[in-house]
Amino acid sequence: MSKPAQRTLPRLAAGAALTCLVILWVIPTLGLLVSSVRDKDALAQSGWWTAMSDSTQTVFERTEHPDTQIETEQGWVLEGRLEIGATGYDILRFGGSQRDPAAGAVGETVTLKNGNQLTVNADGSYRFVSPEKPWKGSRGKRIFFSYAQPPEFTLENYQEVLTKGRLGQAFINTLTVTIPATVIPVLMAAFAAYAFSWMPFRGRDWLFAGVIGLLVVPLQTSLVPLLRLYSDVGNFFGFEAKGYVGVWMAHTGFGLPLAIYLMRNYMKSLPKDLIECARVDGASHFEVFVKIVLPLSVPALASFTIFQFLWVWNDLLVALVFLGQAEDQIVLTAQLRALLGTRGSNWEILTSGAFITIILPLIVFFSLQRFFVRGLVAGSVK
Numbered sequence: 001m002s003k004p005a006q007r008t009l010p011r012l013a014a015g016a017a018l019t020c021l022v023i024l025w026v027i028p029t030l031g032l033l034v035s036s037v038r039d040k041d042a043l044a045q046s047g048w049w050t051a052m053s054d055s056t057q058t059v060f061e062r063t064e065h066p067d068t069q070i071e072t073e074q075g076w077v078l079e080g081r082l083e084i085g086a087t088g089y090d091i092l093r094f095g096g097s098q099r100d101p102a103a104g105a106v107g108e109t110v111t112l113k114n115g116n117q118l119t120v121n122a123d124g125s126y127r128f129v130s131p132e133k134p135w136k137g138s139r140g141k142r143i144f145f146s147y148a149q150p151p152e153f154t155l156e157n158y159q160e161v162l163t164k165g166r167l168g169q170a171f172i173n174t175l176t177v178t179i180p181a182t183v184i185p186v187l188m189a190a191f192a193a194y195a196f197s198w199m200p201f202r203g204r205d206w207l208f209a210g211v212i213g214l215l216v217v218p219l220q221t222s223l224v225p226l227l228r229l230y231s232d233v234g235n236f237f238g239f240e241a242k243g244y245v246g247v248w249m250a251h252t253g254f255g256l257p258l259a260i261y262l263m264r265n266y267m268k269s270l271p272k273d274l275i276e277c278a279r280v281d282g283a284s285h286f287e288v289f290v291k292i293v294l295p296l297s298v299p300a301l302a303s304f305t306i307f308q309f310l311w312v313w314n315d316l317l318v319a320l321v322f323l324g325q326a327e328d329q330i331v332l333t334a335q336l337r338a339l340l341g342t343r344g345s346n347w348e349i350l351t352s353g354a355f356i357t358i359i360l361p362l363i364v365f366f367s368l369q370r371f372f373v374r375g376l377v378a379g380s381v382k
Contacts, residue, residue, distance in 0.1 A: 029358070035351040037153040043348050054148040056092065058101050059084070062140035063128055074117075075131035078140070082124035084147055094120040094145040101144035120145060157352040161339070167353050169327055170335035174313060175360075176244060177323070177331060181251035181312045186305055188252065189259030190297065194289045196260070197267040198275055208264065214257040223321050226250060230322070244329075247322040251312050259304045266300035267293055302368040309364050314357075332357045 034048040046055045064080045071077075084091065093102035096112040104110035109119045117129040126143060128135075135141065162168040195201075196208050230246050270293065278288045294301075316333040323329045330338075336353050 029362075032351055032355050032358075036157055036348070036355045037155065037352075038348065039152060039154055039156075040348045042149065042152065043351075051153075052151050054150055056146050057149050058144065058146040060098070060101075060142045060144045062142055063126065064140055066135035066137050066140070069130075069135045071134070072129075075129050076134040077130075078126075078128040078135060080126060082120070082126060082143065082145070084124055084145070089147045089149060091120060091122055091124060092146045092148060094118070094126075094143060096141075096143065098144060102146060118143065157348045158356070161349050161352045161356070165335070165339055165349060165353060166327060166330075167332065167335055167339075167356055170330055170332045171356065173329055174331045174333075177247055177251075177319065178309060178312045180244075180248045181255075182305060182308045184248060185252045185255040185259050185308060186301060189256055189263050189304065190294065190301065191289070192256075192260045193263035193267050194285070194293055196264045197270075198288070198293075199285060208260075211257050211260050215261070219254055219317070222254075223250075223317070226253075227321055242322055242324055244323070247318060250318050250322050251308075251315070254318075255308050255311070259308070262304055263297065263300050266297055270296055306365055306368050310361050313361055 031048045034051050035043055038048070038051060041057055042051075042055050045057055061082045061084065063078045066078070068080075069076045069078050082091070091106050093105060095101040095103035095110070096116065096118050103112070104118070104120075106120055106122045109117055111117050115131060117127075117131070119127040120143065128141060128143070162171075192211075196204060230242075274292060275288060278292055283291070314333060315331075316337070319331045319334060323331065325334070336350075336357060339350060339353055
């Protein structure tokens with residue numbers, strides 16, 4: 001095999017694998033989006049992949065009140081028109097019971113088990129005949145039918161979930177948590193990474209090893225001690241332990257070790273001559289950091305920003321521990337969990353709420369993805 005072919009095959013294989021991963025990731029997201037703009041009946045009757053074609057719905061309506069019946073030679077007759085006929089939908093099949101809702105085609109006269117005769121036309125007009133005895137009861141008789149519903153999309157699901165489902169306020173609360181909890185650790189890690197890379201001081205390597213060791217500390221084991229510490233400090237200074245400041249500090253502490261590790265390795269890979277020339281020209285460490293290192297470290301900053309933003313945005317455990325469940329504090333994940341418990345049967349509401357939770361992460365990822373791979377690789381394989 002020639003050398004060009006040897007180089008082409010791995011590229012084709014990598015491209016094919018990447019394409020498969022993209023498809024596997026895009027299809028569920030597309031299905032969630034389509035489901036979120038369909039009405040409840042269509043969502044219950046058919047899958048999202050049929051959203052662009054007509055769907056068959058089976059429902060029932062009641063006839064006119066038995067007091068309106070007319071006695072004829074054939075028997076006692078109830079006549080009228082189904083409401084679905086006025087909407088312009090085409091009726092496909094009809095029947096007189098739930099067990100057999102498709103006993104006859106439109107225009108046919110079907111004799112039911114009890115001897116009654118039912119005729120339904122395509123425009124919704126019906127004729128229900130009881131040959132032996134008059135119609136009785138306090139309300140009309142049921143007529144089951146199926147009809148073809150054309151594709152229909154609506155934003156009512158989003159309106160309901162943002163207002164009645166309180167996801168609108170939860171979205172704002174999540175932004176209040178996520179933005180500071182992303183910006184603070186990124187800035188702190190950038191300063192720390194520069195110090196570990198270009199500022200010699202005693203014990204630097206041991207201190208960096210200690211920071212790396214914090215990566216193995218399980219998040220779950222430190223939540224309760226940290227909450228007790230917050231409570232003790234809050235009781236001493238007279239403020240509430242649970243709140244936005246506490247959750248910002250928690251996310252900052254849990255995110256700093258990985259951020260320092262990635263950024264330190266990236267900054268260490270920058271040209272040493274460039275830093276030394278700036279120092280010889282009289283630039284301070286702060287000037288070197290702001291004017292040289294920070295602009296060159298944008299890929300690493302973007303990589304960790306994506307990591308931290310997605311982690312905090314999708315977090316549930318830390319928010320439950322350090323925030324309350326009040327309307328002005330509950331985050332999206334907690335509110336979506338509450339909707340799952342109270343409105344689990346309303347799939348159209350849940351799909352809308354789920355898509356709302358992923359809109360902003362998708363925007364952030366696609367905005368910074370061009371820096372992602374470059375910064376991640378450079379920051380992890382030094």
